[in-house]
Amino acid sequence: MHRLRSRTLGAMLAGSAMMLVQPASAQATDVDADVIPDPEGPTPAAGPVTQSASANQIIVTARRREEALQDTPIAITAINAAMLENKNSLNIGNLQGEAPNLLITQQNSGAAAANLSIRGLTYADIEKSQEPTVGVVIDGVFIGTNTGQLLDFFDIEQIEVLRGPQGTLFGRNTIGGVINIRRTRPTFEFGGKAEASYSRFGTWSTRAVLNFGVGDVIGFKPFYFHNETDGYYRDGVTGERRGAATNDNYGIAMAVQPNSDLDFLLTVEKQEQDFSVVNAVITNDTELFCGFAPPDLCNRDTGDDLYTVFGQPAGGTYNAPALTAELNWDTGPVRLTSVTGWRKSSENQTQDFDATPVDLYYTRRIQNYSQFSQEVRAAGDLFRGFDYVVGGYYFNSDFDLLQYTKFFGFAPDLDPLEADTNPQSVIGSTESYAVFGDFNWAFADNLRLSFGGRWTKDKKSLSNSFAQLGLVGQGEASFDKFTPKVGVDWRPNPDTMLYASWSRGYRSGGFSPRAATAATAGTPFGPETVDSYEIGTKLDLLQGRLQFNLAGFVSKYDGLQQNTTIPGGPTGNQTITSNVGSATIKGIEADATFSPVTGLRFNATIGYLDAQFDDFVAGNVVGSVILPFDYSANNPIYSPDLTASLGAEYVQPVSFGELVGTLGYRFIDNYDQQISLGPLSGDLVNGPVIVGGNDPRVRTDKQSLLDATLTANFALGQTDAYLSAFGRNLLDDRGANAAFTVAGLFSFASAREPRTYGVTAGVKF
Template sequence: MASGFARAVAAAALAGSAMFVTQAACAQATNQDTDLVPDPEGPTPAAGPVEGSTDPNAIIVTARRREEALQDTPVAITAINAAMLENKNSLNIGDLQGEAPNLLITQQNSGAAAANLSIRGLTYADIEKSQEPTVGVVIDGVFIGTNTGQLLDFFDIEQIEVLRGPQGTLFGRNTIGGVINIRRTRPTFETGIKAEASYAKFGTYSARAVLNFGIGDVIGVKPFYFYNESDGFYRDGQTGERRGGATNHNFGVAIAVQPHDDFDLLLTVEKQVQDFEVVNSVITNDTELFCGFAPPELCNRNTTDDLYTVFGQPAGGSYEAPSITAEANWDTGPILFTSVTSLRKSSENQTQDFDSTYTDLYYPRRIQDYQQFSQELRAAGDLFDGFDYVVGGYYFDSEFDLVQYTKVFGFAPAVDPIDFDNNPQSVRGTTKSYAAFGDFNWAFAENLRLSFGGRWTRDEKTLRNSFAQLGLIGEGDDSFSKFTPKVGVDWRPNPDAMFYASWSRGYRSGGFSPRAATAETASTPYDPEVVDSYEIGSKLDLLNGTLQFNLAGFISKYDGLQQNTTIPGGPTGNQTITNNVGSATIKGIEADASFRPVRNLRINATLGLLDAQFDDFIAGNILNGVILPFDYSNNDPIYSPDVTASVGAEYAQPVSFGELVGTVGYRFIGKYDQQISLGPLTGDLVNGPVIVNGNDPRVRTDQQNLLDASLTANFEIGDAEAYVSAFGRNLLDDRGTTAAFTVAGLFSFASAREPRTYGLTVGVRY
């Protein structure tokens, strides 16, 4: 059993890292490429026609706030057909992982509907509301300001566009890695319904329905309701019962008003409600303190099959997120004006057993409220023949209030952290952001076009850290601003080929440390991150338009890298702060192909190659009770696999009752690390610098081989269509971590990816 002194030291370290663990756990917890060839009917009507495009099967994207054919857009982008994802019963955007080159999306169980997103090796996976993502998720034109709330249901999606590389001109700050641009279907003004129910392994049920009807020719109404529940795929190591269950409701209504052809208004009111159990898998080993308190069988467990048996005490959360969005378009002829207004709120109440054992060593409760308001105004048109533009302004305002109660060495599973901790930590923060932007295309010579633009952004932030009994610890108030330009040129030697080159700059705002515990560290801001990306690429239509092949190569220079570090100070003896620790260089090649050799068969393939290296990474850390400079330059950047690849096929066969559609898809994701952590140490262990030789191997996920398949029978019943689909995901039962975290020599925990699952879906469309 550990000594009383060791226990006291551990308690201080844990309390000081309380905010860090619960969020950083999560934290370190495009291509111009082609995409799926569209269905034979062509793009969805809501996408609209593209001026100058004569291909009825052209894929329409809005990556540059214009409607353009994918192959005419000089941006590294993959447009993903949501219908193909529905066929394999994909539930949320997490199932996009591997569908585009150099794209990773993993679920973060320390926050509601939270995602860890990485594009081209750029990520910052932290659920703290003051810590902003590097990859933007945009839903119907609205930027989601936090990692929570990003795992959206797929059922009502029209199209998903994955934009790789900095998107600082049109999408703004905090998109230095890229953007996932999601468009949901619009009301059709006609009576119709799409509804389905499914059952899958692990007690997973879902029911979804979208109804459309019109009120005259002016108003279109689309109510929707989605529900799913699951028992979870973990097993309790003591009772044998399923763990990790959840229920999710998402409901609302979209109302479109179009009094005449020149004006339309879309109003969407919705709410997401989640109740979920949070489980962690224990991966603590005998080099860490908690092994002295936990039963021996809970130490030194592996990071594959052992992950699926859990021992932590019950923990869970609730999440409610109402929102309202209004989009208005007014076409005056010369100029198209667009306004997008949104208000989103959320409330969360979550507990989590981070030591992952039934010994009750470290168990917090987090209660927080968040809201964001955003307004964007755009004007688009042609200044003269061969010169088009999009210009606009943007305003973003958010605030949050977090209270965390922490139970450290409670040894009392029945006691709520609220009753245990009489000195909870409180963090309150605000962000105001203002931006003006412009994006321009100029066809200055035959077959040559210049694309250029820029965005000026100003961010104003405040953060206040306090404890209930100790009172105010510190607070900060500062502003950050940046101009992010982009310039590129593309050349079309013939209608079937385009070559382009571009340079763009991305910016991720600075801020204040939400876990700082002294007046000095709480009031000292960290600076913004900046990425300069250089890219060349080609987009080719080959074999009479049956093959699309796109290729891109890029180099990104990443400066001002923001990272969490733990240093001495504060009422508990140590604190976690965020500061700028170094730079990195990321190189890559991306390929994307879509081939339709015959009418009823389409084949898709992607490949991403990545070389991500820190140029320098120096941060303070504690060794033998003394803060020393640690050099992490030999560590691998997180969520940066060397290889991602996929290949998929869809075949449709007409039959007497309708149509059979079969799909099969294989995704390969190379191994990658999920946390900047301490591997073997060399160098000067007394005075520093201490050389860190790689990350802890437990935070590395092994390579993944993911195989999915489905078979769908479509039945024609009068004017309606019914369908029955059998599906399987991860058919090879590839097991391992989706997130893993080590905590300062005290303990370690992880979460697992979904094992093999299969099920059946029935539905109707009318």
């Protein structure tokens, strides 16, 4: 298989000058009615750049076509480069709250890892065998693990947040939605931008992007980003800062465009991270570890206490090279595109899970991951009023994990590599094939039918062993699913679109990486699916000054995959993944953009969720037996009832250039971060045991996040320059970023960023 992948990659690169995609028309009955060409002409390597006659119009590629945001019959939020720069956004985590029903939190158990939730659909796990519920797609390449998803925002052209299942057009596992990220492409002309920033907690960064070309045919774009911080935690004994991290991302993109119909883009890059891992102890006196920790480290709160930590030093390194090749060709009647992606990562990380100085549970995890993907698409107009995108997709990933564990080691200075003579080894792989099609048919005046589907076949294997005990168990299984989508949209007038759709999302089954017996390691869990029903409207009002979008949806979630703890294995219990039940999620979303006068823009979003389990029964360990526990009354995780945002941006010309001010407020309601044990009732001896909710320690407080920036744009000789002052979380809203309880043993958490502020200076040329 390695030789086959190598030959496939070589063939894709050798044929790089073969294909160019151009957008199918947004509405075949009125080709490009709302879109006009850029008067300066197309940007090389990027395909046609378009702008709307409306000042607020944004062009998106959410359906693998370039079309106006207001003409796209799905719930989508688009954020372009100017919006990111004006808000001084750092990484993907700063999108939290910017789109309705979107949550993004950092997962500190993995390098540059994110917990993503859209419309209450999430799966917060760092294991490489557990696939993301929300797809992150970078330049057309799906990222198969949540590690490495916290991307730098300096070189981003546009981000699109697609809400709801997107299983027709996007790679894999888009059961909750997609965050589609497009980076800038080489311009073929000499130019670039560079900036440096400094902010609270010893945080500073330098970033640079350079563009230059060889004639009009070859363009290069080298880039380098560096970020580092001292961290915002305090050591409870020494008073020193904790949570330090450095991150470097560098590479080069090369574009080749021999003519207007032919295009090739190759990006080679690498991310390197060196970081400390900090956990705050939230163990209480109902848990075993509380009896071994100092008394003042039990029963701490999940607010200000989280920012003072006492655990042993821990950290990790992360190295991740990647390659992306985009091959494009316009043959005239058919536009073809091919996207090849290869990514690899190596991680070595320690973590003090008990978060106390006593050395009760400390691990070292050494793992390697690689993925290869290939997508080929064809797009065009079959006849007037009917356009299509069809294609095929291949994905392969391999990983291996070696975990060394100190359990009640009582030896803080002893590395788990030396302490654990029986480390656990997990080796797994995934191979996936898919074919897909997406079609638009304008079958009547102002009426359009959208339909399509994807058939996916997944093959997975996993082997679980211990160094001394040998092979515990292994398994291999295949899963396949057809995920259709159908929708209709109606435009009673040029400023109004109404739409309705039904779509199905699919997340493959697999094997439990933490299984510790032959039976559990060799038994697969099944796929989970979501059926989503949505209606919505998109309005363009007040002669283009106001855009207002509204959507309502109902999602039926079946085959819910969830981790549960049962007896077995060397430590007496094990964590396995099972299909435990179903859920119904209902919601309403709205977003608006209003530009009342030149230079002033307001934006607002609101999302409401009603997420409930229909049934959720899992086996839990009580003594030496497994009893059925009914979690149906618990809250689904990462599902706040309400999310909302309100922002304003004002541009004021001045004698030296212009001032740009932004002010943004985000509200995020309470939400739970783990399915866990709260109050218990029912038959506590024989079962079923009724769980009356999640542990209150894993429930966040309500968040009120206020951000502001003030930027001066001015000329510095022949160069454009800017100086910006910014503040994030100005209200200093503190609380948990993540919290977790472990089977009556201990609990730990991490904290979200407190108030911070800083300055940025940069140039563009």
